[in-house]
Amino acid sequence: MAGQPTSSKPQVIAPKGLGPFFWPYTLLLTVISLVIAGGILFANLDWLLPGWSNPVTDRAGDVDNLFKFMGVFGAWIFIYVAGYVVYFAVVFRRRADEPANSIGVQVHDSPNLEFWWTYVPIVLLIGLVVMSTYIWGKIFFPTEAPGLTMEVVGHQFDFEYRYPGVATSLYSPKDEMHLPVGVPVRVLLSSADVLHQFWVPEFRVKLATVPGLVQDMNFTPLRTGTFDIACSEYCGVAHSKMQGKVVVESQADFNKWLSALKGHSALQGTVSLAKGDPAAGKTVFAAKCAACHAVGPFDQKVVGPGLKGLTDDAAHPNLVTGKAPTPDNIAAILENGYAGPIGNMPNEQANGLSSTDVANLVAYLVSLK
Amino acid sequence: MEASTSTHADHGAHDHIHPPPEGFIRKYVFSLDHKVIGFQYFFVGLLLMVIAGSFAELIRIQLMDPKGTFMSFSTYNVMFTMHGTAMVWLVTIPLVTGAIGNFVMPLQIGARDVAFPWLNMISFWLVPLSAITLFSTFLVGAPDAGWTEYPPVSLQQGVGGALWCLAIILVGVSSTLTGMNFTVTVAKMRAPGMTWTRIPLFTWATFSTALINMIATVALSAALLALFLEHAFNVPFFDSTRGGAAVLYQHMFWFYSHPAVYIFILPAFGVISEVLPTFARKPIFGYKMIAFSGLAIAILGFAVWAHHMFPSGLAPWLQIPFMILTYAIGIPTGIKLFSWLATLWGGRIHFTTPMLYCLAFLITFTFGGVTGIFLASVPADLHEHGSYFVVAHFHYVVAGGALLGFLAGVVYWYPKATGRMMSERLGKLSFWLFFVGFNLTFLPMHWLGLEGMPRRYASYEYFAKAFPDSVFWNQFETISSFLMVAAVAIFAFNILWSLRNGVPAGNNPWGARTLEWMIDSPPPYYNFKKIPTVLARPYDFADPLPYLNLDHDVDPYPAPTEAALQPARARA
């Protein structure tokens, strides 16, 4: 079987035109693509992407429009490519009675064809880029100010929900995250230990909780209901058990729920700042503040600024409406929290500080020269 | 680059034929021959594929039940970690570069071996060494944070995590050396007359892959070295309480791991570009575009890594450039796809097993590419990231792309490597089992992911409450996956059975035109007694073969032989 020079010149067997029934077949592929496109654009795909026919959040509708565009685009590409693979394989198959040295049309290129199949996809992809960027802008640079700002902290293996004015945190799965319908919400995400991901599929929102970083997520829920939250970044052995639920309810119901929580954490009277104990304050600092603040100059940021020399260092900006950081003003920030250009700090109730804690903390912070 | 024909034939370094290797150890264990090394990579890679595939089957069995009681959660997590790690670094890369790259490329360029045979041997032996290191972690607590091993969670593992880093650094050295070796081989050892635009497309693909291997793998070694230092010496690269950053690891890791997927796929693209012309009996359409788009993909591939990090803590303004570049890579890929389609048009197609693999590749790889378009868009990715949609996408492009291309190459070059044809009947059977099994296993993952099923979940109980159908689909996927097991078993049997019982192949059973088909099957240890001269590209079937000074007299118009046109018959 070693190649014996038989030297019979090969025979070219060429098709007539582009091939038998090429254009009718192309029409068939077009019709199939149109049917699939129609399905993607007009059918109810709630079974595939829950909320398809009735978006749960403002961005869900936008993201689903992206899916529609990509679905139609992708379906066309796939139907044509797979369709022509099958057609060419059938139509240009070697027949059993052909000589062994039959060959096909010896064509090397076609500048015309290459032009179209390079530039048409470029145009389509530019369209996708533009649409994606527009929706990305709406997601990451919202124009409306949030009506509710809250925090979600990832832990191994639950989500912690922190609301403004609520002393104790809520924890999944025992507790649910509540949101008022129709109100733009800003969720600040961080992690206490490893990477997690906060995903609510029906909202079409997902963002990682990263230790040492605060990411913010903005959206507006549009209808009421209960929706699943799942952790979608491997975070340890019980990753598959890290889920929660988010309940979207009317504003009236939400306010009722929130006050019921707040009501449990009323301050137990006030304590004079003069009675604050720096040593006790140091313990509170380590437990409640050290995760976000270091004992150092203002620039030594962990999540929030460094807290050394608050009363002495002129470099500390005057945070409380332009006033210098006196003990009373420091106490005010601890009590009321802070939301401004340099970030967000939860108030005393969110941080679980009693007024004794506040007094002790002030004494400690003032002692840090 | 152009070597003058007359003086080169007199003085070339590759004109020097060294004496044959003596003794079993020299011939088969510590061999310097690229062909033997190719075999070694092949058999080790296949063995590791069976091991890693078994881990996958254990995963699939667990997923039959949403409660996930078949294995403990920590065992399950170890299974997907070791499956991914082994498949990426110990199976795919060694097989596509070390096995077929090593065996075929020097033959295609008319060389007697690669540029640095000693380094080639070391590159091979690092693979079993790395595998032993990796699997030794089962004794001390195997890593469980996925093949990506993100800190901080991966730092919570014990010494298994540190050993994982070492194992992958070892195989990374193997890859880097191979990349350098192949780059120098293609650049410096081509036969006289083989200009850059006459190089066969598998060699072009191997060259582009070698560039990536050489440049990207070291970045992986750096990422894993940093992770190892944090494991072993508590050095805070990724610990945010001491000034490190978890996201930093992702940048360092993905800077390599995205180009890595082009290491998987480019050699498979190269195989397609050889097999289609041979079995359609016409030139590859758009040779230059295919060659240069491979280079473009290799280069652009370095610029898209952060598309794996869209939800992870990337500054938002960075997401858009990475999205745009990711879409841009679709263009050269599309050019290749359409050129391959045009290669089929007007051909005389032979439905041999390699051709079937190629046709299947065109379908499944396109599908995987389309789902890639879904993933590249930032807002859509924020829904799909970390879900089964991603798992579906990468299995379609890696198993439905790189693996199918690789299998096509194995069946295509098996006659050259062994002198025998593989059984066509068994070949077609294993092909169909694999193609059907693969699609049935991975297609449902697309909709499960879009519905909201997260990946790396040992138990999907909560999801099954909302989507009870998911239990059916997971069970469906598991049953279907056993079709792939059967396919691999039959394929492996075919490989071994045909060594003794395959129809003798002759030098050129497929009627192909690249240089490797001009010499004996299997080739002598020195490949070419006389280094041939190349006059033109090899893909013009209407022209006589464009070579001078071949070792044998060959038919200037090679056609597929009887051995290729009939299914192989078993020996009595």
Next chain:
Amino acid sequence: MATTTLTGHAAVEARYNDVDPVYAETRDMRLLGFVLVLFSDCILFSSFIFAYLYLRTSAPVWPPFVDGHQLPRLDTAFAAVNSVVLFGSGVTMHFALENWKNLKKGAFNMWMILTIILGIAFLGGQAHEYLSAQMTWQGSAFGASFFTLTGMHGFHVFVGVVYLTVLLVQANRGVYTGSKYFGLTAGTLYWHFVDVIWVLLFYLFYLW
């Protein structure tokens, strides 16, 4: 090819080309291979430099704080002297190779030994820098980046010192000739590479 009538640079070139073509091709390939290995070594350093840049630019203050105190900046003056030592060894290495090419074996030996001594001196300087550093490897991103990057570099210098010593021994055993000295070329390239990396590291840690 007669070299007796040529002198200087022309003679060097003539000797370089007066080799059998088999060796010439091998040398060509080895040179390309070696350069590519050095290039991938660049990528190794670049990855860690990227890590340092990332950590430094995302830190709110630099040098960072450890245990409430800001870490001091590094001693630029001492490192500058040590850098001069290293760059000096690059110059001496250059002369060593030039002398070899011009068949001046005695001078080659002298410059080579000087290079090795300067390399060892640099390593000594780095040891002093490490012992007197105020930060620890584990304490902060500063220590992590500094010790890892300069440690990798120092390891490369150490390997280089060993390599150059081996080359010196080989040269004196007659392994290399006036025409065939690829090992010496590779050694010189490696040593210059180590110098170039140090320029970058010196700027990044001491000047910036």
